[in-house]
Amino acid sequence: MKIYIVGSVGSGKTTLARKVARKLQIAHFETDNFVWTHQPTGDIRNEPEVRDYLLLEAINRDAWVIEGVHIDWTDAGLEESDQIIFxxxxxxxxxxxxxLRFIRQLLKIEKANYQPTFTIFRRMFKWNIYFENEMKPVFLVKFNKYEKKVHTLRTDKEVEGWLNQLERG
Structure with a gap:
């Protein structure tokens, strides 16, 4: 099974991907980790060749779940997926x-790939707005190409229903 999960910051991509990876016992990848190399002194953006190599390395596996907001350079992942969850x-x-995530990260209840700062917190609100106004319309057009395997989930109940269906096979 190869599942690609996409959505905005705060949409639940990572949470869902972790659940899917656990249930199906498959590898879980975050597209952010293809784009960035995380270091104690700060994140370093990977060159496109490195980013693309990491993506191809992931999608060449027999089974995986990949999640992220990136669809502009990830066509190979979308093509290879059995299901795309939007x-x-x-x-x-x-x-x-x-x-809630920011509070949990500050309280060290939730782990982050980044240092939870007020600057990042503010950026997430901007990314959320940008996604809604700019990226989402692009996603919807791009998904036309993959319409038979795209599942658009808008509520927690729909997410749980899809997860239950996945369990039943």
Whole structure:
């Protein structure tokens, strides 16, 4: 099974990908980790050749779940996937999740790939708005090509229903 999960910051991509990877016992990849090399002194953007190599290395596996907001350079992953899950969670709910995540990270209840700073916190709100106004329309057009394998999930109930269906095979 090869599953590609996409959506905005706060949509639940990572949470869902972790659940899927555990249930199916398959590898889980975050597209952010293809784009960035995380270091104690700060993240370093990978060259496109490195980023693309990491993506190809992941999609050449027999089974995987990849999640992220990136679809501009990840066509190979979208092509190879059996299912594309678009988490089209409402804007307000994503905003609330961003706040909760930041609090959990500050309290060290939730781990982050980055240092949870107020600057990053503010950027997440901007990314959320940018996704809604700029990226989402691009996603919807791009998904036309893959319409038979795209599942658009808008609520927690729909996500749980899809997960239950996945379990049943």
């Amino acid at each position: 988490l089209d969670i409402p804007f307000r709910k994503r905003t609330w999740r961003i706040v």
